[in-house]
Amino acid sequence: MTAHRKRVTILGSTGSIGRNALEVAEAHPGVFEIVSLSAFRNVDLLAEQAERFRVKRVGVGEGASGSGFPPDVEVVEGSEALASLASDPDVDLVVNALVGAAGLGPTMAALRSGKRVALANKESLVMAGEIATRAAEESGAELIPVDSEHSSIFRCLAGVPAAEVAGVVLTASGGPLRDVPPGDVAEADVDSVLRHPTWTMGEKVTVDSATLVNKAMEVVEARWLFGLPFERIDVVLHRESIVHSLVRLADGTMLAHLGVPDMRVPIQYAMLYPEPPDGSFGECPPEKLGALHFEPIDYDRYPCFLLVLEAAKRGGTGATIAATADEVAVDAFVGGSIRFGDIATVIEETLAAVTPGAAATVESVLDAEGRAREAAAGAVERLKVREA
Numbered sequence: 001m002t003a004h005r006k007r008v009t010i011l012g013s014t015g016s017i018g019r020n021a022l023e024v025a026e027a028h029p030g031v032f033e034i035v036s037l038s039a040f041r042n043v044d045l046l047a048e049q050a051e052r053f054r055v056k057r058v059g060v061g062e063g064a065s066g067s068g069f070p071p072d073v074e075v076v077e078g079s080e081a082l083a084s085l086a087s088d089p090d091v092d093l094v095v096n097a098l099v100g101a102a103g104l105g106p107t108m109a110a111l112r113s114g115k116r117v118a119l120a121n122k123e124s125l126v127m128a129g130e131i132a133t134r135a136a137e138e139s140g141a142e143l144i145p146v147d148s149e150h151s152s153i154f155r156c157l158a159g160v161p162a163a164e165v166a167g168v169v170l171t172a173s174g175g176p177l178r179d180v181p182p183g184d185v186a187e188a189d190v191d192s193v194l195r196h197p198t199w200t201m202g203e204k205v206t207v208d209s210a211t212l213v214n215k216a217m218e219v220v221e222a223r224w225l226f227g228l229p230f231e232r233i234d235v236v237l238h239r240e241s242i243v244h245s246l247v248r249l250a251d252g253t254m255l256a257h258l259g260v261p262d263m264r265v266p267i268q269y270a271m272l273y274p275e276p277p278d279g280s281f282g283e284c285p286p287e288k289l290g291a292l293h294f295e296p297i298d299y300d301r302y303p304c305f306l307l308v309l310e311a312a313k314r315g316g317t318g319a320t321i322a323a324t325a326d327e328v329a330v331d332a333f334v335g336g337s338i339r340f341g342d343i344a345t346v347i348e349e350t351l352a353a354v355t356p357g358a359a360a361t362v363e364s365v366l367d368a369e370g371r372a373r374e375a376a377a378g379a380v381e382r383l384k385v386r387e388a
């Protein structure tokens with residue numbers, strides 16, 4: 001039995017996706033061996049997880065080792081260490097549940113070493129989609145989406161000839177501010193922005209849902225995962241978060257994938273793949289679903305969406321610059337330094353200040369990320385002064 005267990009690393013195991021991934025592992029005794037886990041600063045929870053899952057190694061942020069780990073657990077520090085956990089020959093499946101640009105290095109390390117990657121960290125594909133998908137092709141690695149929209153598309157596309165696929169439609173809940181009067185959105189406070197109507201998620205992705213940056217990044221993610229041009233990827237507002245995405249077919253019909261909004265469903269699918277998932281999570285009786293609504297998105301309410309998407313469409317490192325500016329702005333908003341409405345200003349000013357180049361190598365992407373981080377931090381400082 002042990003010889004056949006899937007050997008897994010979960011990067012970002014203390015976060016929302018990471019904790020759900022561990023629940024999935026616990027729901028399937030004897031299927032997974034958790035080889036390694038990682039956190040950034042939350043070493044107390046990581047130590048508990050390390051003990052509970054009897055892992056061999058853990059990764060932590062630079063200088064965060066602490067002393068609470070079981071004595072036989074190897075503790076490694078810093079971003080290079082995460083890449084080493086991702087390419088560990090003892091590991092078959094890498095669950096990348098890191099948030100932000102920190103996910104890129106481990107995604108690349110895993111793909112270059114031919115792993116199956118259950119990818120929650122959409123930022124990896126936003127920043128380096130072309131490089132990552134090429135690396136996967138060259139090494140034989142597999143990218144299995146964890147984002148619910150992409151997991152649904154992945155499942156709908158199974159067995160559909162490429163010539164029959166006209167495009168995909170990502171559904172968006174509209175986020176926590178979808179019904180706030182437009183004039184009040186810019187002043188929304190952190191608590192109301194973090195109260196998502198349908199999903200329970202980490203802070204950054206919840207704020208990104210309120211700005212719709214999350215959906216813009218998902219469009220880019222879909223572009224690379226499914227090899228579709230931007231004009232064949234649409235977005236529709238769907239308040240109930242039951243239909244996770246649609247696939248448009250050549251004859252005008254559509255395939256939909258329905259399920260309760262519970263991330264353990266797509267995580268389980270990705271972790272068990274290619275074995276079929278079971279009903280441990282997310283039974284969805286149709287008679288209990290009620291009415292399902294689909295509406296066009298009012299993009300005036302979400303200025304960040306087009307800022308990020310247009311930057312990505314221009315190609316090269318544009319998407320990296322926009323995503324990095326967003327990361328800095330979201331941090332500043334959650335930390336109380338800027339207003340919600342300033343997130344768009346930070347992204348706009350960063351895009352104006354940093355010239356994009358070719359995203360030919362990971363180094364060029366990381367160079368753009370560094371320049372964007374500096375420019376965005378400058379924009380945050382100016383906004384703080386203006387608002388003081």
Ligand SMILES: NC(=O)c1ccc[n+]([C@@H]2O[C@H](COP(=O)([O-])OP(=O)(O)OC[C@H]3O[C@@H](n4cnc5c(N)ncnc54)[C@H](OP(=O)(O)O)[C@@H]3O)[C@@H](O)[C@H]2O)c1
Pocket residue numbers: 011012013014015016017018038039040041042043061097098099100102120121122123146147148199200201202203204205263
């Ligand atoms: N949450 C969801 O339901 C959901 C749904 C779809 C897609 N996603 C995507 O999944 C990814 C993870 O989201 P999440 O909501 O799970 O995030 P989260 O709750 O904030 O967790 C992030 C994880 O990454 C670690 N981390 C943070 N910064 C790091 C750094 N600089 N270096 C190394 N590790 C770092 C955190 O460690 P500490 O705990 O120590 O800080 C934590 O383990 C994101 O890309 C998000 O867009 C999430």
